[in-house]
Amino acid sequence: MAKHITNRDQDYSQWYLDIVKEAKLADHSPVRGCMVIRPNGFALWENMKAALDSMFKDTGHENAYFPLFIPKSFLSKEAQHVEGFAKECAVVTHSRLKSVDGGVEVDPESRLDEELIVRPTSETIIWDSYRNWIQSYRDLPILINQWANVVRWEMRTRLFLRTMEFLWQEGHTAHASEKEAVEETLQMLNVYKTFAEEYMAMPVITGVKTASERFAGAVDTYCIEALMQDGKALQAGTSHFLGQNFAKAFDVKFQDKDGEHKFVWATSWGVSTRLIGGLIMTHSDDHGLVLPPKLAPTQVIIVPIYRNDEQRAEVLGYADPLIDELKQLGVRVKIDADDNTKPGFKFAQYEAEGIPLRIGVGPRDVKNGNLELARRDTLEKNIVPRDGAAEHVSGLLKTIQNDLFEAAKKRRDERTTFVNDYETFKKEIENGGFIYAHWDGTDETESKIKEETKATIRCIPLDDDKTESGECMVTGKPSESRVLFAKAY
RNA sequence: CGGGGAGUGGCGCAGGCCGGUAGCGCAUUCGCUUUGGGAGCGAAGGGUCGCAGGUUCAAAUCCUGUCUCCCCGACCA
Numbered sequence: 373m374a375k376h377i378t379n380r381d382q383d384y385s386q387w388y389l390d391i392v393k394e395a396k397l398a399d400h401s402p403v404r405g406c407m408v409i410r411p412n413g414f415a416l417w418e419n420m421k422a423a424l425d426s427m428f429k430d431t432g433h434e435n436a437y438f439p440l441f442i443p444k445s446f447l448s449k450e451a452q453h454v455e456g457f458a459k460e461c462a463v464v465t466h467s468r469l470k471s472v473d474g475g476v477e478v479d480p481e482s483r484l485d486e487e488l489i490v491r492p493t494s495e496t497i498i499w500d501s502y503r504n505w506i507q508s509y510r511d512l513p514i515l516i517n518q519w520a521n522v523v524r525w526e527m528r529t530r531l532f533l534r535t536m537e538f539l540w541q542e543g544h545t546a547h548a549s550e551k552e553a554v555e556e557t558l559q560m561l562n563v564y565k566t567f568a569e570e571y572m573a574m575p576v577i578t579g580v581k582t583a584s585e586r587f588a589g590a591v592d593t594y595c596i597e598a599l600m601q602d603g604k605a606l607q608a609g610t611s612h613f614l615g616q617n618f619a620k621a622f623d624v625k626f627q628d629k630d631g632e633h634k635f636v637w638a639t640s641w642g643v644s645t646r647l648i649g650g651l652i653m654t655h656s657d658d659h660g661l662v663l664p665p666k667l668a669p670t671q672v673i674i675v676p677i678y679r680n681d682e683q684r685a686e687v688l689g690y691a692d693p694l695i696d697e698l699k700q701l702g703v704r705v706k707i708d709a710d711d712n713t714k715p716g717f718k719f720a721q722y723e724a725e726g727i728p729l730r731i732g733v734g735p736r737d738v739k740n741g742n743l744e745l746a747r748r749d750t751l752e753k754n755i756v757p758r759d760g761a762a763e764h765v766s767g768l769l770k771t772i773q774n775d776l777f778e779a780a781k782k783r784r785d786e787r788t789t790f791v792n793d794y795e796t797f798k799k800e801i802e803n804g805g806f807i808y809a810h811w812d813g814t815d816e817t818e819s820k821i822k823e824e825t826k827a828t829i830r831c832i833p834l835d836d837d838k839t840e841s842g843e844c845m846v847t848g849k850p851s852e853s854r855v856l857f858a859k860a861y
Numbered sequence: 862c863g864g865g866g867a868g869u870g871g872c873g874c875a876g877g878c879c880g881g882u883a884g885c886g887c888a889u890u891c892g893c894u895u896u897g898g899g900a901g902c903g904a905a906g907g908g909u910c911g912c913a914g915g916u917u918c919a920a921a922u923c924c925u926g927u928c929u930c931c932c933c934g935a936c937c938a
Contacts, residue, residue: 376899385932404930456938493938527862527936534937587938610938642938677897716898723898734897744897 377724380658384602391652392531394724395661405529405536409645412725415669417539417645421519423571423667424541424643427563433515433543438497440521441488446496450621453495456588460525462490462536490523495589495614495640498544499622506546506636509628513556514546532649533606533861540644546636548626550615553637557613560641561594564609572647573664573777574598574654575784576608577806577856579831584815587640591615597830597856599784600653603804605830605858608650611641649861654780655749661726662748664776665769672698672765673727674707677715677734684711690738690758694731697762703769723748728772729765749776790854794845797857801827806858808833810851812844821846821857830856 376394378386392398397413400406409417425435441464448454465487469476491497498516505511523537543560547553561578568576576596587593590612598608619625619635628634655662665671674691678684688709698705708718715732722730732744732753743761746753749772756764787805791797800807811817811829822828832855839853 389931400930453938460937524937528932528934581938585938590938593938607938612938640938675897679896683896711896714896714898714900716896716900718899719897720899732897736897 377658377660380601387658388649388653389531391656391661391724395652395726397648397652397661398531400531403536405526407531407535409539412669413648416648416651416663416667419667419669420567420571420647421541424563424567425517425519427567428517428541428543431515431559431563433517433545435518436516437518437520438494438501440491442491442494442497444487444489446500447489449496450589450617452617453589453621457492457524461492462523462525464488464490491520492522492524493640493642494518494520494522494542495544495618496622499618499624499638502544502546502636503622503624506624506626509548509626512546512548512626512636513552515543515556516545517541517543530649530861532645532652534646538644538646540642542640542642545639546619546624547638548628548634548636550637553615553639554613557592557594557611557639557641560639561596561609561611564596564611564641564643567643568596568598568608568647568650569777571664571666572651572654573666573773573780574608574650575777575781577831577833577835579833579856581610581831582815582818582829582855584818585829587612589614589617590640591617594834595831597858598650598654599787599806599858600650600861601656601783602653603787603859605806605860606646606650606653607830607860608647609641609643612639614638614640655776656726659720659751660724662776663726663728665728665773668704668726668728670704670706670727671769672703672705672729672731673718673722674705674731674733675715675718675722676707676709677732679735683735684709686738687733687735691731691733694743694758694761698765701762701766703762703766719746723751728769731765747772749779792842792845797821797827797845798825801825801857801859804859806830806856808838808854809845809857810842810853811855812847812849812851814847817844817846827857827859830858830860832856 377390380387395412396410398410399408401408465484466478466482467484468479468482470479502514505514519541521537521539526534526536529535545556547556565576565578568574576598578596581593581595587610592613594611595607596609598606600606616635616637618638624636625633626636652661676687676691678687691707695705695707726748728748730746737743741758742755743758744753744755789800789805789807791800791807791809797807797809818829832853842851844851
C-alpha cells in the first residue's frame with residue numbers, strides 16, 4: 373500500500389485527490405474551481421489530443437479557432453440555449469483598471485456598451501461565422517473542430533471532472549440534409565467510443581439522452597457513458613444533432629440544387645479534460661495512477677540499481693543499448709539514472725505516476741543476462757532474458773493495453789444489472805452500478821425516480837440487445853426498450 | 862446558496878478548552894554511511910500563526926467582524 377494514498381474503499385474522494393496529487397497531474401489554483409495542469413497531466417492531455425485529432429482528420433475534419441468572447445446578444449438568439457447556459461456564465465463588463473492608493477480597482481469609466489460572455493461553448497459565435505461562409509450547397513458540408521478552453525461558472529467543482537475553466541475540443545458541422553447531419557452525429561459518437569475503448573481502455577455505453585438531460589439547443593444528444601470504480605456513472609463525451617435550431621437562430625441558409633433556399637442542418641460534439649478524470653477513476657488503485665500504454669507519456673521507465681560508481685557504470689552500460697532498441701520499436705522509454713533517490717523510492721514514485729512498465733536493472737541482472745519487468749496494472753514482476761527484451765516489452769505493452777480494457781469491462785459488467793420492479797431498483801441502486809430497466813418515457817416518471825433514488829437516466833442505449841419492450845417499473849405503462857440508470861458525477 | 866471541516870515555515874499537521882520566549886513530521890542545505898520496495902545518523906536554514914478590529918501588562922490561544930479553501934447537499938448541455 374502506497375504511503376501517501378488514501379484507501380479507495382475508505383474515502384473515494386480523498387483517494388481521487390491523492391492520485392491526482394501523487395501522480396503530479398494537477399493542483400488547485402488560487403481561483404476557486406480552476407486548476408493548474410502540471411506537466412504530467414498536460415503530457416497526458418496532449419497524447420489524448422493527438423489521438424483524437426488524427427481521428428477527426430481521418431473523418432474529414434479541419435481545425436480552426438473562434439474567439440473567447442461572445443457578445444451577450446448572441447447567446448440569447450437561441451431560446452433553449454440561453455436557458456441552459458444563462459446561470460453559469462462569466463461576464464466581462466469593464467475594459468480596464470485604475471490605480472487607487474497603491475492598489476487597483478475597476479475603472480467605472482470603462483464600462484462596456486455590450487457585455488461580453490466568456491464562451492461556455494461556441495455554437496453562437498461559430499454560427500455567426502457560418503452565416504457568412506455558406507451560400508450554396510457547394511459550400512457544404514462544413515466540418516470544423518476547435519481545441520479551446522471554455523468557462524462555466526459551476527457551484528461545486530472537482531479537479532478534471534468539473535472545473536470552472538476546462539480544455540476541450542468542440543466540433544461544429546453544417547450539412548445540406550438532415551440525414552447527413554444525423555450520420556455525422558453518430559459517426560462522431562463512434563469516434564468517441566473508439567477512442568475511449570481503444571486508447572483509454574475505458575468501456576463505454578453509447579446512447580441517446582432523454583429530453584431532460586439533452587443539450588440546450590439540441591434536437592438529440594448522444595453520449596458515451598462510463599462506470600467508475602465507486603459505482604457512479606460519468607458522461608464522458610457528447611455528440612449533438614442540432615437540427616436547424618442554430619441555422620434558424622443565426623439565419624444560415626443555402627441555395628440547394630433545386631434552387632430553393634433552405635436552412636442548414638447542424639451537429640456539435642465535444643470531449644474535455646474530464647476524460648482525464650474518467651481515466652483516473654477507471655484504472656487507478658491504492659498505489660496510484662494506472663495509465664494505458666497507448667496514452668502514457670512515458671511507457672517504460674528503466675531504474676538502474678547499484679552500490680557504487682563501478683557498478684553504476686556497469687549497469688548503465690548494460691541498460692543503455694536497450695533504450696535505443698526500444699525507441700526503434702516506437703516505445704516511449706526513459707531511464708532514471710538520478711543518483712539522489714534510492715530504487716525503492718523510484719519504484720513507488722513511478723507507480724504513483726502510472727507508468728505502465730518498469731524495468732529494473734542491477735548487477736545481478738548484468739551477471740545473469742536478464743532484466744526485471746514490473747507491470748503497473750497487475751504489479752507482477754518477472755525476470756526476462758536481455759536477448760529479445762525489446763520485442764518482449766513492446767508486445768507486453770500491447771498486452772497491458774488489452775488487459776486494462778478487459779479488466780475495466782469485467783468490473784463494469786459485474787456491476788451491471790437488469791431490474792424489472794421499482795422496489796428491487798431502489799435497493800440495487802444503493803450499491804451503485806448500471807441498471808437497465810423499463811421506463812414509460814415521461815418526464816414525470818423520470819424526475820420521480822431521480823427524487824426518490826438520486827439515479828438518473830444516463831441514456832437510452834443504442835445496443836440492439838437492450839431494445840426489448842416491456843413495462844415501466846414505476847407506472848406499468850408500456851416501454852419500448854430498457855434505459856440505462858445510474859447515479860452520476 | 863444550506864450543512865460540516867479547515868486556514869500556523871515549501872507540504873502535512875499539533876498547540877487553542879486553561880493567554881506567558883512558535884513546535885513536530887516530511888521536504889531543503891552540509892557531512893558521513895547507504896542503494897534489489899518510499900534510507901540512517903549528526904548539524905544547519907526557514908514562520909509578523911488568513912486578514913482587520915477589540916479585551917489584556919501580555920493573544921496562535923479569548924471576543925467581534927471579514928476573506929478563502931476543502932467535503933456533503935442543492936445546481937451542473
